Amino acid sequence: MSSWYKRGTAFLALLLAMVMFMPAGFARHKEVKPDKILFIPHDNRPISDKQTAEVVQKLGYEVVVPPDNLLGNRENLGNPDALWTWIHANAKDAKAAVISSDSLVYGSLVGSRKHNYNKGEVLERASRFRQFRKENPKLPLYVFGSIMRTPRSGEASGHEEPKYYRSYGGDIFRYTVLSDKEEVEGLSRRETKEKAFLQELIPKKDLADWLGRRGKNYAVNEELIKLTRGNVFDYLVLGRDDNAPYCQTHMESRHLSESGKDLGKARFQTMAGIDEMAMLLMARAVNNLRRDVPFVYTRYNWGRGPNTVPAYSDEKINISIQDAIIAAGGMPVTSPARADLVLMVNTNPNGKTYEANARSNDGSEREGTKYFADLVSDYVGKGYPVGIADIAYANGADNALMEQLKKRKLLFKIRAYSGWNTPTNSSGFVIGEGMLVRNMKKDDVDALLLTRYLDDWGYQANVRNTIARQLTWLRGEGVYGSLDAKREAVSLRTQTMMKRFATENLPPFPSLEEIYVYFPWNRLFESDVQHQVYKEIHFFKK
Structure with missing residues (x-):
């Protein structure tokens, strides 16, 4: 028997003995789970929900989102109590949480405008964050909420305000423009008379209801600022939903900014906009995890x-x-x-x-x-x-x-x-x-660009306008803001147009062989444009 054979046999025997007596934890490679990020969006629109989650998932994170039946949409205002149950059940092992306070307080962003909860109910839900922090003392908590919007008209509200806003929305907007301007720089004699006229024109019960809703929203936002000051939140941002240089939203934002100015921008901000806040805070969560x-x-x-x-x-x-x-x-x-x-x-x-x-x-x-x-x-x-x-x-x-x-x-x-x-x-x-x-990776970057080009360029800037003009050609009841019986036909027609757009404007990516278009909010304003690779992404809905 050759010496090299003896040495090889001895080495194998020694290696086998080491493996046999090695602790179990070293004998098998331990599977490393991806870091988990809890994410509660303010509704289930694709851009608010899965398109935001998709960006972070492509980095290898497990983004855990509530099931759609718990999230609010245009018609279902959401279920805040069920969402509180969900977040308690899913917080274990999470490395960060990005949360819409609107969802946990009112049910959704639309719910924040149309709910029928009293002030005590919404403040009680906001206070639950304290208990959640006690149960999860080390979990980074990034929260985004909204300062109620002030649409310029009933049409501009998209039927996402109480019904009276369709009739008096423009008058209410103008009334708040004058109220805000009065605080900042004062009104002319003519503007003072106009404000008094509007106050008489708008039904008192409708104006009282609208301002009352805003009062509850303002009280909740004040409470969220207090929670941030008490280190319940790592960071809070309050977004100024659709607004203008003078309006009720702008007025309330000024006062809330003053209320939280001691916290500094590293802890608290008010900002123009709202739908982008989830993406910004998801980025903040990842950046902080990566230091x-x-x-x-x-x-x-x-x-x-x-x-x-x-x-x-x-x-x-x-x-x-x-x-x-x-x-x-x-x-x-x-x-x-x-x-x-x-x-x-x-x-x-x-x-x-x-x-x-x-x-x-x-x-x-x-x-x-x-x-x-x-x-x-x-x-x-x-x-x-x-x-x-x-x-x-x-x-x-x-x-x-x-x-x-x-x-x-x-x-x-x-x-x-x-x-x-x-x-x-x-x-x-x-x-x-x-x-x-x-x-x-480059392929993941390209996939994200494809999603935006199909949605923002293909659908929003081109196909949407064409489909809107063709709605009267389709059978059944349905209009731009409520597709109803035309919804399926609109999806099929839109898919055909989107495929043509992709062929004419985009490289022949394999994922573009199949394009699907859905209208989850039953209106043309936003769509869910999916291409093959996008459909294959797994979203953690628990």
Whole structure:
């Protein structure tokens, strides 16, 4: 028997003995579970719920979300007590929690406007956070809530306010504009008379109901600030839902900001917008888990640029963007060379925001289009990680910009994009997503871009308008805001148009072979556009 054979046999015997007597924990490789993040969105819209969760899941986290039957929607205001039961049952082993206070107090964002709970009930639910903190003392808790919106009219409310707002919404809005202005700078004699006239015109019981709802919301938000001061929350942000430079939302935000100013922006902020808050706080949770502070450099289109006061907002866009960067756990920087995200903001040079269904959004080059596309091309060419906040139009992409990006083959050379709803929704979402994609594989980044291009560009800025014009062609009852009997036919027709859009504008990704479009809120305003890879993503609904 050769010496090498003897040595080999002895070595194998020794190795076998080591394995036999090794502790069980060392003998088998222990499976490492992904970190779990609890996430309670403020409703079940795709952008609020699964599209936000998807971004974080692509980083390998287990994002645990309540089942749809517990989340609010347009017609079901949600179940706050059931959500409290759910969060207690699922908090074990979580590494962070991102929570909508609207869901746990009222049931949902729409529930915060239309509920019939009394003040004692909503304050009691808010106080439950104290017990939850006692039971989970080490769980980082990031909470986002809303300061009730003040729609400009009944039509603008989308039927998400009490019924009387359809008749008196414009009058109520104007009344609060004057009330806010009276506090800030005073009213002229004419405005004083107008306010008195509106106070008589609006039915007293309706105005009392609307202001009473706001009073309950304000009391809850004051309580949330107190909870933050008492270290129940690690961070709290209160979003100013659709508002204007003067209105009730702006007034209440001023007072709440004053109430919590001692906490500093590292603990508490009020911000323009609301639907983007979940993405910002999910980014904050991940950044804190990674002990990371991403640097963000911001560049605007020429003209008004940072001084633009966009539609549905009450402040300059540069203020909103600075606040969003802080909310997401990042830091603004003044040099693109130092940045982890180069945020490029597509504003109109004249400082105005148009609607995506406007005739001007036909893809023709406008003032500022080529300049902005040149900027994007230059930054991408230098290797900077570019994200685009496309806010020249609200509720959809700027077709002229997208044509330029397609022509220059930049669509999948940038790292993040958003242009789906209000300007602050879009800028906030791309900030949160843009901070996180730098840690993702290229295929995952492309999949997220595809979702936004299909939704924001394909559907919101193009297909939605065409379908709206064709609604009368379809049989059955149904209109833009309530599809009803036309809902299935609209889905099929929209899918056909979306497939055509993808063929004409996007590379032949395998996931685009199947595109499905659903309307979970029974209206055309938002859709659930799914492509094959997107459908395969598993969402943890427990």
